[in-house]
Amino acid sequence: MSAIPQVLTIAGSDSGGGAGIQADIKTFQELGVYSTSVITAVTSQNTLGVNAIYPMGREAVQSQLQAIGEDFQIAALKTGMLFNAEIIEETAYNINRFEWGIIVVDPVMIAKGGAHLLRQEAVAALKQHLLPLATVVTPNIPEAEVLCGMAIDDAMTRRKAAEKIISYGAESVVIKGGHGKDPYVTEDFYLHQSGECLLFRSARIDTTETHGTGCTFAAALTAEMAKGAGIKEAIYVAKRFIQAALTDGLHIGAGHGPTNHAAYKAGVSKREGENSVEIYG
Numbered sequence: 001m002s003a004i005p006q007v008l009t010i011a012g013s014d015s016g017g018g019a020g021i022q023a024d025i026k027t028f029q030e031l032g033v034y035s036t037s038v039i040t041a042v043t044s045q046n047t048l049g050v051n052a053i054y055p056m057g058r059e060a061v062q063s064q065l066q067a068i069g070e071d072f073q074i075a076a077l078k079t080g081m082l083f084n085a086e087i088i089e090e091t092a093y094n095i096n097r098f099e100w101g102i103i104v105v106d107p108v109m110i111a112k113g114g115a116h117l118l119r120q121e122a123v124a125a126l127k128q129h130l131l132p133l134a135t136v137v138t139p140n141i142p143e144a145e146v147l148c149g150m151a152i153d154d155a156m157t158r159r160k161a162a163e164k165i166i167s168y169g170a171e172s173v174v175i176k177g178g179h180g181k182d183p184y185v186t187e188d189f190y191l192h193q194s195g196e197c198l199l200f201r202s203a204r205i206d207t208t209e210t211h212g213t214g215c216t217f218a219a220a221l222t223a224e225m226a227k228g229a230g231i232k233e234a235i236y237v238a239k240r241f242i243q244a245a246l247t248d249g250l251h252i253g254a255g256h257g258p259t260n261h262a263a264y265k266a267g268v269s270k271r272e273g274e275n276s277v278e279i280y281g
């Protein structure tokens with residue numbers, strides 16, 4: 001086996017380069033893993049929004065997955081924008097077929113500008129076929145609300161939502177806190193096997209350059225686990241990675257600009273002492 005861990009992203013292309021496959025590959029490169037990719041849809045997108053979506057057909061997704069499965073030793077993979085039920089089914093089928101082990105499911109549903117990146121009728125397929133295979137599921141708060149069918153407005157409802165998502169068969173869940181309004185961003189982590197529940201908290205960074213934060217966070221989590229980190233260690237690094245990427249923004253585009261994927265490796269998280277991550281049991 002090659003010394004560099006090989007990872008896979010199954011996601012949509014963002015022509016604007018800030019989210020989706022492009023965010024994943026940049027994050028993987030920065031964190032020292034070899035990236036393969038399966039494109040599920042091509043989006044015409046920039047920092048202002050999504051203009052159009054061109055989903056791949058079932059065969060195109062299947063044939064990309066087969067090409068990866070035949071030749072690469074995938075240490076960990078992540079899923080992002082899957083768009084419809086047939087792409088979800090094809091993804092789940094091939095995860096089983098190639099016995100891929102570490103599976104990060106980022107249940108991408110709606111872009112920051114409001115475009116639907118997952119058809120509403122595909123939510124059931126996601127719950128039925130993909131969540132049972134997940135090592136970790138990483139919904140933001142609106143996505144967690146859709147998955148668990150209840151409103152989330154405080155620590156107690158976040159905890160209940162996490163338990164509900166676990167009940168679909170996932171090993172663990174991280175509910176991301178980027179969408180909140182309070183001065184802190186808190187990720188709720190819930191591990192099924194031990195019943196462990198941890199909060200990862202950091203100061204909210206005052207920026208509108210948040211395009212692709214969810215993809216980048218989940219990709220960093222995937223890269224760290226591919227290198228052998230445990231889930232909690234991987235969440236910590238993913239949070240440091242996204243913090244650095246948000247702190248040293250690139251100021252590109254007129255809308256929600258992309259984050260700076262090179263900032264973590266450039267040492268920004270070390271420089272920004274105040275950007276600490278606190279972990280509560």
Ligand SMILES: Nc1ncnc2c1ncn2[C@@H]1O[C@H](COP(=O)(O)OP(=O)(O)O)[C@@H](O)[C@H]1O
Pocket residue numbers: 139140141176177178179185187203204205206207210212213214215217239242243246
């Ligand atoms: N303003 C912010 N300050 C600090 N961290 C942030 C901020 N916005 C997002 N993040 C980080 O990025 C992660 C993903 O963001 P979030 O907006 O929750 O997901 P998504 O992009 O999927 O909607 C969050 O879990 C959080 O760690």
Ligand SMILES: Cc1ncc(COP(=O)(O)O)c(N)n1
Pocket residue numbers: 011012013014019020021043045080081108110111112117210211212213214215216
């Ligand atoms: C192709 C694609 N995939 C995912 C997202 C979500 O991005 P975010 O991480 O900002 O929620 C996006 N805008 N485009």
